[in-house]
Amino acid sequence: MGELVDRVDEQDQVLGVVDRAEAIRKGWLHRIATIVCRDEDGRFLVHRRPDGSSRFPGQYNWMLGGAADVGESYEEAAARELSEELGVHAAPRFVLKFLCAGVISPYWLGLHEVVITTPIRPSVEEVAWHDWLTETELESLVQQQEFVPDAREAFDWYRNLSRADRRPLS
Template identity: 70%
Template sequence: MAEWVERVDEQDEVLAVVDRAEAIRRRWLHRVATIVCRDRAGRILVHRRPDNMSRFAGQFNWMLGGATEAGESYEEAAARELSEELGVRGQPRFVLKFRCAGVVSPYWMGLHEVVVEDQVRPDPSEVAWHAWLTERELADLVRHEAFIPDAREAYDRYWATAANSKRP
């Protein structure tokens, strides 16, 4: 079944609606929305992908997310992914956007964050394990070889943005 996404250019302007598999195969830019989840104490949700995933099987990530569907904004996609992957409703707040070279294919990443106040119910087809880590614990884990490389790039950009905005 096709997953329709918007092929975009170097300025993130829409060129066409295409099948995501084709966008990846041809290395066309498209959009991905991600979410950093924090709890009330400020800890960050980290998860491991299931071993049977086609991409990044068994690897760690500190973001949830996925492709932005055709006609969907980054913010709408982030809220949808939060619900699908964690069973939580919320309005993730946009933090930054950047062109990610991507291990599999290049894409524009819209990174969001949200404070999760409800109990999470991770979808086992997306999340094999999860834990709430402190910023220090995450900083140690992010350099581990089992951490998704694209997520490591996002981590570095996120903290550079946080430092520039004087976020706590």
């Protein structure tokens, strides 16, 4: 068996433990934790996925993240993914959760935010290129065909939040 995840229902309640590949193949809901990284000037970290990635190779994304492990909260998964993918140890702030249609399969997406104040060490397995973009620059990039479609959906949800709800972290 490969990566194990909690299979959840339409209310995000755990139904059981399944193999993530099987959940994707059968369209079963599971949990994904993502992190939006901002710098002290409010710019967003954007990256391009490596060409050899199994999912969305060579495409741009404004979120980092991955599947929540069995029994792991969205917040715990976001902190773990932040450490694994950028070498940053922090507690991302939960922003929103929604049922994402998903290009590959549907899932619950928990979106978190963190302000990065230390140097990052991107994992070469996850990040081929990165830069910090203003919100205007990011809005333009999101519309490009080379942008991860699920990340585009998450950006729409994020952008629709009130400014007060997505205040920069201090």
